[in-house]
Amino acid sequence: MQKLDSDKTYINSWNPFSRAFLIWENLKNKNLLVFDSKEELLKFSKIWEYLYKKSSNIIENQGEILWFLCEIEGVFLTTKELFSLNWFGRYQMEKNIIELKRWEKYDFDGLVKRLIDFTWKYSAHLSQAWTYNKEGDIINLSTIFNEKMAKISFFWDEVDEILIMDKNDVHNMNKLDSILIPNIDLTLIEGNKSVLDNMDEIMSNKANPFVTFVIWVDFWESKEHFNKLFHSTAFTNLPDSNAIDIWIEIPSITSVQELLALLKDDWMEKIIYTKNKRTLMNFIEYNDIDSGIGIIEIPEKMRFLESFKIWNKMHICDDILSDIFIRKRSRKSVAKSFDLLLEIRPGDYIVHIDHWIWIFKQIILKDLSGVKREYIEIEYRENDKLFVPISELHRVSKYIWDEGPKLSRLNSTEWQKIIKSTE
Template identity: 20%
Template structure:
């Protein structure tokens, strides 16, 4: 597109052909793109597709700060991270062009101005001479909460020469290690495992934007350069949605956070802009017509699919089947081979949201999840801030109440006495207090948290509190070890006999087995894949199988069991399904 103002409409794009076209257009120049979808879900799927095509570092999502309607629901920490990440990336002095994907409700919220954001950003570099007390003061000034350990955005913790801080501009918290007054290293780390993830030479610590009250808020379009291209699924629809948001929030106490629709329209029309959706705006537009069609539905009828692909192959089309699972591509090939249908297609180990067929380029791109009627889920890089914020042991620690029963692996059952900070060898550390019989007390460093667990016993029965140094706990452990050894001895004897027995060896997976497994709506998790493979391996041996599938409610145990049951039925065996009722 040239630099003159005007509107360009892309007509006839369907499915993920839209993402492919926008990615090609982005690669043809060196300018920022702001792509505006009609709603949050459409934006997330376009973000997913562009991530596959352009790479993770070039594409960012700019969502609303709220889980539901602006001002009517809870703020979403994960979304706030994504918004701040966009601002942080756009204000970087030296950077590549970026693609920002958004939707009307997100654009209706103003953001801190570039000057104000820069004033409220703490920039930290390795090798920099800085007093860690100054860093703590700045974090307090920015409104960060001091905790014993960080598990969600807006928190920081200090342990000796280490400062952990969870910025609002990155999906993982940072661990800043000082050597005296020099910053020795900066690493991101996983909250659950506390293990380092990546090494950084420089990071920006940014406050929660809405903690800054005042008139320093602007529309996101002010962050975009003059050469930036704005593209809309429908400009008129976007403007109407933004107007409805503003009208709905006319009594919103923080109305200064709402952007005017006129700013967006003026920014779009000041240069050329794109429309690529089904809705038409009233503007006179230059049109480019594409000849694309949606991926057809086959309802898992592989005879119909084979005939369809053969027809397009004869007409000279390039056939591509996309999946992010190599085993799924192998499964499709095996199904065709078992049906003795030679279908030559290009397997691509990356997937898009919706398949399409471009009749001008003679390119057919079909996705495996649509072929098998599976649900396709997108993932956002802020999911770690949204779920699984704490390791299990840390969650339990924060949920402990004074007097709760806990078990120390070396001392036995005691009562939780609280979490304290104390000075050890000149450094402040967190310790856990556990009280035993006769008010005996031990203190456990938070770094030895793995040695403590919550007491789990028969409901309604109070456990016996142990006395330190009495040897009672050691005797209980020794008795338990002895019983475990007896059980292990019996199991070894039993299994040695079982290994001598001959069982029925089931046949390898057939076409029917593959068709069944492809019919499940959701993709298997890694644990499901492993459990299924282990069960099948056992079934195909000529030795009796003895395997337990263990997992929490809703974690997919039944799907593994159904696969095993179907495998048995395919070899003319009967299967008993016991369904307990509660």
């Protein structure tokens, strides 16, 4: 898998899903993802939280910057507009943050009082963010990420140990040398400089327990300044002679044949994201395709996912599947046409409302006068052949009787006689 390096800029001619996937593969500790617009931010957030089951937090004001600085790990999203806001001075910043360091003196009861002043709520089970409880000489904190908690142990009036752990797995923990606790009910006196102008002071005044790894998702004029502060990874849509192209491909698959060839490619790893999981599983089964393909069912709200390929891994979404199976068909015929394609195999008997019973041979792509269309090739008695457009499959059904049928010639009147006798 492609690994992103800090202080590097990458070509960003990809869709939001490929961004989320690549960033997921490269995350470390705490991450600030900066977007060019709120629309892009929200789209990314939906993808991230649904597919990776990881929460993200949107930073929109100065107080939330403090929360970001105080958090140990996680994914934070913002837009470039945040950095044009006015920032408050160092005194205000120190007044609204509790900094605890291991082996340093701090009064236990005094810490509890400050948590109450900072509007942290007491909770026996830490079921919500910004809550705390006490166990003897230990204070437990639930941070903005509800699945994580901090455990601060005291020995007399000294901080003895600081742990960050998973609520669902207390054995999954990290020891820290320091921790920052923000004021939740933050009232700030804004200064004359912007957040961007004060970033040197913001980052140096309160060092984070872990190095912040910033991924810059969209290009803008202050990227170079941020690279110096964060050693960030940048993505750009603009011409940049120093940018690195990761070669993420946006696939073009326009026919059932091309889709089948891709799914049967053993060299290519494939994952399908679709609203119709059962339908795709039937399609794979009826076409004798290796069941090792991953299929993830997505809700309607994720319909905007777009397919992409990186290295030997193909992510196939409904943008391709819908285009193949539904393109150029009436809404009324879509379901039946799709179901038939999933049910028939070469050699199966098929009944056409106008042409009696025939044998399905294959799906074929034909170019007629420069227009490419998909057809099913059918065979009658004495090797008569007919090519039926896939768009007309609503006039076709699968032969379901147990005994083998009698085939007729293509232009025979037998079928019309049978139809007339039933009227």
